[in-house]
Amino acid sequence: MNVSLRQLQLFAAIARLGSLTAAADEQAISQSAASQSFRELERQLGYKLLRKTGRSLTLTDAGQQALPKIHQVLTQLDSLAFPQADFIGGKLRVSASETIASYLMPQLLADFIASYPLVEPELSIQNSDGVIERVANGLASIGFIEGPTSSAGVSVNRWREDRLTVFCRPDAHWLSLARVPDGEWSTLPWIVRELGSGTRAVFDQAFGQRQETPRIRLALSRQEAIKQSVRAGLGIGCLSELALVDELSAGTLVELPTLLQLERTFAIVHLPKVALTPLVQRFTEFAQGWSV
Known part of the structure; x- marks a missing residue:
């Protein structure tokens, strides 16, 4: 099998950008040259990596299995630029969910780069x-x-604890009650995160433990949109306490005491059975020992 580094880089770019044209532009080659190079890669491998769905390119099952291995090859090749075994530098590709990316990751990355200034972070939210x-x-x-x-495709390790907070606007009528009656939590108009978010999963789990179905007025993908909707009087919200520090301190939003079980654990995930690079290993160790 005669596969070139340029072909692997091209495939990784197509998978990331979802477009052969965009990948060709990024790799500074013509579209026809990129198409020919990619067809040759598939011929050498003996299977299809991508399928066309409408105007988009998506990974085939074989492509999904090959991509992590190809990224591992490219990462190891990148490390050749730093021959010292204990050298920590190069591109650090991190993906984080919105709460972590907004309220923890900037300082974590800044502290890490202060110790390892040759690291180039790349953060996906x-x-x-x-x-x-x-x-x-x-x-x-x-x-x-x-x-x-419950994903079987990644290794999951505990990182730190967090708690969701139920909140409302300062003049909300719910605050006039000594507490919301236990049986009425599910009837309140909730403004929460979208399905697929970790915050929403914990919220749904809390009501599942009570065998109740909450009344969802709005499900939004942005925390600021949730806070603004609560300020406008559309309902009550539920977000990480990390996202509400400034508003609760200023009194623009108010915590609503609840018996809902809203504790959760942040976690670090990586591919199983794949040796971590020295950079990722060091960042993992740094994150585990880091405190705000």
Whole structure:
């Protein structure tokens, strides 16, 4: 089998961008040359890596299995630029769910780069399902998620604890009650994260433990949109306490005490049975010992 590094780089770019044209532009080659090079890669491998779905390119089953291996090859080749065995530098591909990416990852990366200034971070923000998908497909070397997962495609390790907070606007009528009656939590108009997010998974799990179905007024993919909707009086929200520090301190939003079980564990995910590079291994160890 005669496969070139350029062909592997091209396939990785197509998988990431979802377009042969965009990948060709990124690799600074013509579209016809890229198409010919990719066809030759598939011929050498003996199976199809991509299928065309409408105007988009998607991975075949064989392509999904090959992509993490190809990323591993490219990562190992990148490490040849740093011959010292203990050298920590190069591109660090991280994927994190929104709460972690917004409120923890910037400082974590800044502290890590302060110790290892030759590291080049690349951060992708997804919901928890999206993080797992990127790690499983080899598009990220390490991921950080904020909800329970049963995915068999990745290795999951505990990282740190978190708690969701139920909140409302300061003049909400629910605050006039000593507490919301236990049987009425499911009837309140909830403004929550979308399905697939770790925050939503914990929220749904809390109501599942009570064998109740909450009344979802809005399901939104952005935390700021949820906070603004609560401020507008559309309902009550549920987000990580990390996302509400400023608002609760300023009094623009108010915590609503609840008996719902909303504790959760953030986790680090990576591919199983794949040796971590020294950079990813060091970042994992750094993250596990890091505190805000």
